[in-house]
Amino acid sequence: MTRNLVTLLISFVAYVLAQAFFKNLILFNTGFCFLYVAFVLLMPIETGNLFLMLAGFAIGFAVDVFYNSLGLHAICMVLIAYIRNYWLSIITPQGGYDPGAMPNLPSQGVQWFLVYTMPLVFIHHLILFLVESTGTLFWYSMLKTINSLLFTITMMVILQYLLPQRSRA
């Protein structure tokens, strides 16, 4: 348990620092990389809703400090963390998840991983851009959302191939 907590803290710091350096890494003016979403998405399947939301709030807040946008990333992360477990139970494969399984690429496969991450990351980005523009600029926000979605998901998949992933918690 303590070992898990330590790795969690290290990955928290790593995600926040990486996100701070991704601040100006923008493709075609509209593709942003919000890799830190993976921090909540890649937690073990059995993690409780409450813990997920607190973790989402913490990392969202930390990223906000670097982005001068207090509350913006946190509001999206709390939403994602809340709906993550419901989405996981909707897309349960036949026979259910193995006990202690991780929702990551090596343990569940590429197809499942894309089905799992795409809608959540899409909602996160859409809410993020809409809240930032306070509801104006809908179509431009949509363009930003789709480009950022592709960028973020690509980075997430690459990251899983680069770093060794545990398939069990």
Added chain:
Amino acid sequence: MERLFNFLYEYRAFFTFLLLEFLCAWLLIVNNQYQNTKYFNTSNSVVASINSTEEAIRSYFSLRDVNAVLSKENSTLRNQLEQRNQMLYSYKLNQTDSTLRKQYVYVNSKVVNNTTKYYKNYITIDRGADSGIEPGMAVISEAGVVGKVKTVSEHYAVVISLLNIDEQVSCVLKRTGHFGTVQWEGTSSSLTSLKYIPRHVRPMVGDSIVTSEYNAIFPPGIFIGKIKEYNLRSEAPFYEIKVELGQDFGKLSFVEVVKNQLKKEKEALERSTFGESR
């Protein structure tokens, strides 16, 4: 009572969700109001030191461009100074006079963090309260208006960029003298829009837009940009004007913060005339 607690406990995840979302929404609102949050932004010393490390690495790659711009500005200023001196000499005004007030004082500073692609862009600079910088001061560069100071810490300050959909700057069409407001539309980082220019004005492509004299923050006559295109719809009361910004925000590396020495006096006078409620 027990049933109430049972109910709350059963839906604890949902209530925590609501609580956290309300907390975030409150933070968002507080942060969007001017000059509010003090600690949780990039003027925080830890965050700013991480950013300046990154900037120190990044700045090596733009040194050549920065040098070229600075030396060009140097020569322009030298020429202007020389002309001014000759002018003063010909009017026999070249003695220094201590009664002449210096209304604006410029503090140069380096950009340590800058974004241009978000809807609300901010710039972090490496001068703070210890250099006499206060929230609300104007920030300009040699190529035009940059923004205004939002928050300051001991050694750093966060500036609201002109590329921020909330930022409005009072400006004037230099050729005709009509007042308008410049506000960014959130899309292209080289264009901004000029609003409230009435129908009877005849703008032209290439007209200069400068800050107005009614501006409480910027000194009058600071360049903002040039009209790139304009459009007048048949029913609209105002023109839709696109302005090409003078400053390329993607290349921003040195800026100047403008201290208005007479601002307090002006505000005190206005307050005593109009009262607090203005």
